[in-house]
Amino acid sequence: MLSIKQLQEIITNEIDQLQLPEYPAELYEPIRYLLNLGGKRMRPVLTLMGCNLFSDGIQGAIKPALAVEVFHNFTLVHDDIMDNAPIRRGKATVHEKWDANSAILSGDVMMVNAYELLMQVPDSKLRDLLTIFNKTAIEVCEGQQIDMNFESREYVGVNEYLEMIGLKTAVLLGCSLQIGALIGNATTEEAEHLYQFGKNLGIAFQLQDDILDVFGEPEKFGKMVGGDIIANKKTFLLIKAHELAQGENKANLERWLTTKVFKTEDKVKAVTEIYDQLNIRKLAEIEMQHFAEKALFHINQISLSESRKQPLVEFAEQLMVREH
Amino acid sequence: MLSIKQLQEIITNEIDQLQLPEYPAELYEPIRYLLNLGGKRMRPVLTLMGCNLFSDGIQGAIKPALAVEVFHNFTLVHDDIMDNAPIRRGKATVHEKWDANSAILSGDVMMVNAYELLMQVPDSKLRDLLTIFNKTAIEVCEGQQIDMNFESREYVGVNEYLEMIGLKTAVLLGCSLQIGALIGNATTEEAEHLYQFGKNLGIAFQLQDDILDVFGEPEKFGKMVGGDIIANKKTFLLIKAHELAQGENKANLERWLTTKVFKTEDKVKAVTEIYDQLNIRKLAEIEMQHFAEKALFHINQISLSESRKQPLVEFAEQLMVREH
Numbered sequence: 001m002l003s004i005k006q007l008q009e010i011i012t013n014e015i016d017q018l019q020l021p022e023y024p025a026e027l028y029e030p031i032r033y034l035l036n037l038g039g040k041r042m043r044p045v046l047t048l049m050g051c052n053l054f055s056d057g058i059q060g061a062i063k064p065a066l067a068v069e070v071f072h073n074f075t076l077v078h079d080d081i082m083d084n085a086p087i088r089r090g091k092a093t094v095h096e097k098w099d100a101n102s103a104i105l106s107g108d109v110m111m112v113n114a115y116e117l118l119m120q121v122p123d124s125k126l127r128d129l130l131t132i133f134n135k136t137a138i139e140v141c142e143g144q145q146i147d148m149n150f151e152s153r154e155y156v157g158v159n160e161y162l163e164m165i166g167l168k169t170a171v172l173l174g175c176s177l178q179i180g181a182l183i184g185n186a187t188t189e190e191a192e193h194l195y196q197f198g199k200n201l202g203i204a205f206q207l208q209d210d211i212l213d214v215f216g217e218p219e220k221f222g223k224m225v226g227g228d229i230i231a232n233k234k235t236f237l238l239i240k241a242h243e244l245a246q247g248e249n250k251a252n253l254e255r256w257l258t259t260k261v262f263k264t265e266d267k268v269k270a271v272t273e274i275y276d277q278l279n280i281r282k283l284a285e286i287e288m289q290h291f292a293e294k295a296l297f298h299i300n301q302i303s304l305s306e307s308r309k310q311p312l313v314e315f316a317e318q319l320m321v322r323e324h
Numbered sequence: 325m326l327s328i329k330q331l332q333e334i335i336t337n338e339i340d341q342l343q344l345p346e347y348p349a350e351l352y353e354p355i356r357y358l359l360n361l362g363g364k365r366m367r368p369v370l371t372l373m374g375c376n377l378f379s380d381g382i383q384g385a386i387k388p389a390l391a392v393e394v395f396h397n398f399t400l401v402h403d404d405i406m407d408n409a410p411i412r413r414g415k416a417t418v419h420e421k422w423d424a425n426s427a428i429l430s431g432d433v434m435m436v437n438a439y440e441l442l443m444q445v446p447d448s449k450l451r452d453l454l455t456i457f458n459k460t461a462i463e464v465c466e467g468q469q470i471d472m473n474f475e476s477r478e479y480v481g482v483n484e485y486l487e488m489i490g491l492k493t494a495v496l497l498g499c500s501l502q503i504g505a506l507i508g509n510a511t512t513e514e515a516e517h518l519y520q521f522g523k524n525l526g527i528a529f530q531l532q533d534d535i536l537d538v539f540g541e542p543e544k545f546g547k548m549v550g551g552d553i554i555a556n557k558k559t560f561l562l563i564k565a566h567e568l569a570q571g572e573n574k575a576n577l578e579r580w581l582t583t584k585v586f587k588t589e590d591k592v593k594a595v596t597e598i599y600d601q602l603n604i605r606k607l608a609e610i611e612m613q614h615f616a617e618k619a620l621f622h623i624n625q626i627s628l629s630e631s632r633k634q635p636l637v638e639f640a641e642q643l644m645v646r647e648h
Contacts, residue, residue: 021466023466024466024469024470024473026469026472026473027465027466027469078428078429078432081424081425081428082424082425082428082429100405100406100424101405101406101472102469104402104405104406104428105402105406105465105468105469105472107432108402108431108432108435108465109462109465109466111432111435112458112461112462112465113462115439115454115458116458119451119454119455119458123447123450123451126447126450126451127443127447127450130439130443130454131443134436134439134440134443137432137436138433138436138437141351141429141432141433141436142345142347142348142351142433144429145348145350145351145426145429146348148350148425149348149350
């Protein structure tokens with residue numbers, strides 16, 4: 001079986017070789033730019049791993065793995081417009097470097113490209129894979145809309161939040177694995193367990209992201225620590241703190257959430273202190289652990305040797321202890 | 325065989341019955357709103373006509389016809405953001421009524437919905453139909469990008485313009501017919517002729533649009549006559565006038581194109597007079613006729629009775645003599 005590093009290399013090579021037209025340049029340059037910004041290539045690697053779990057040959061999963069990566073990048077380029085984000089992976093976002101119109105339209109083309117790549121599978125699997133992909137694509141859009149709706153709401157519940165990240169982030173990890181599994185000739189049931197593994201892992205992954213944004217070490221995290229606090233982003237941490245804070249903590253939290261003018265380091269420090277007093281980090285870790293365990297439960301339902309499943313288990317463990 | 329009116333009613337009924345989730349409302353309300361704005365339903369009607377040409381039963385073409393209509397509406401909602409258009413079919417555009425974010429995201433969902441609808445065909449046809457659809461979808465995006473590029477260019481050639489409208493407008497008419505034909509069990513060759521019929525008709529249709537925008541009768545045209553002139557839109561008429569104008573006409577045209585402050589009626593009147601002196605309307609009609617004849621050539625290559633082809637020929641004729 002291939003290591004994660006080997007799988008990442010396969011994906012990177014394939015992306016380098018992806019043929020895109022030259023004309024019109026305003027449409028295809030942003031696509032090349034975005035796909036070459038790098039990233040962990042987590043989703044396509046999961047597709048290859050999902051396939052490799054059931055089959056030694058992974059050749060047939062490579063184009064569908066790219067489909068998932070191209071789709072993911074389509075969501076990034078459109079989300080970045082909606083979120084008004086200037087930076088993606090340390091570089092200017094597409095709508096900043098070109099303009100919003102190019103970002104909308106090159107995103108649209110990437111969506112079609114994703115379908116073209118996904119279709120490079122045998123006829124016998126085509127409909128099933130497209131059906132899973134369609135369902136996931138719609139859920140990802142729903143997740144993004146719900147996330148945007150949260151911005152204008154005063155209070156969001158923990159369960160609503162978990163549902164949102166399930167849609168916006170987690171289902172695509174599940175889908176990536178499920179598609180790979182089916183290409184590797186898994187049964188429907190096995191592929192469904194792998195989907196649930198990926199989805200639950202995705203929720204755990206996002207909770208870890210929320211934790212790292214506050215408690216990560218700046219030099220390892222790769223972006224500014226405390227960004228979510230500064231933006232009042234309704235993460236698991238803030239939602240939980242909102243739920244638990246009483247008395248002085250509650251008043252302080254409210255004040256920091258409504259104060260418009262502040263030194264960023266003051267706000268980050270003050271809100272982090274409130275989180276500490278309410279033991280929020282621990283609670284987030286328990287929640288994360290809960291979803292990681294659900295993920296492992298599902299992979300354990302698949303009747304294959306432990307050694308065969310080892311790379312995926314390892315991948316899950318790495319996600320949970322990562323520092324960036 | 326069914327009349328155009330009957331086919332339109334089938335489509336309208338189906339759109340009324342289209343099931344969309346309620347939540348999140350910000351995502352699905354814009355879709356319902358846009359699909360219910362009406363319009364001629366030209367593309368789905370063409371899919372049904374394409375099917376009906378080869379098969380008496382059209383049931384199997386209904387969902388794919390809706391796919392084409394939903395895809396068309398996806399392009400409208402994204403184009404309207406890019407073009408900053410406030411009005412669509414006499415009502416506020418989605419990005420005006422909601423916001424640009426909802427317009428981007430509900431467009432994205434419609435794109436996926438289009439694939440879901442198109443997939444409601446037998447397995448034996450699935451790959452071919454998706455392949456045609458993907459190719460067309462990408463061409464439509466390319467056409468939109470090229471059209472936007474034209475805005476910042478001083479000079480555009482007639483052939484470039486015809487290529488652009490071919491992509492932006494005409495290929496989808498061809499695709500609509502081709503998909504219908506294949507569902508109706510046409511041969512690949514017959515379906516290709518019908519595609520060419522639709523594509524050439526689409527170019528003629530857009531040229532007619534350009535003509536009507538200047539020379540249409542206001543009460544019949546349904547929108548302000550002269551909108552293209554006011555906006556300096558590089559239509560066939562302006563491009564041709566630019567190519568032919570000499571001396572005083574040339575100087576006047578340049579002046580109107582560069583003057584920033586003007587009474588709209590003065591500009592429309594003056595530019596129309598230049599068009600009249602250069603016989604632009606006639607030249608546009610000749611060009612339109614040329615593509616209409618190419619369209620008819622292709623439908624004549626299909627070995628079916630004239631009576632069978634009559635509805636499509638009639639449809640083409642109606643497009644050419646329409647007043648709105």
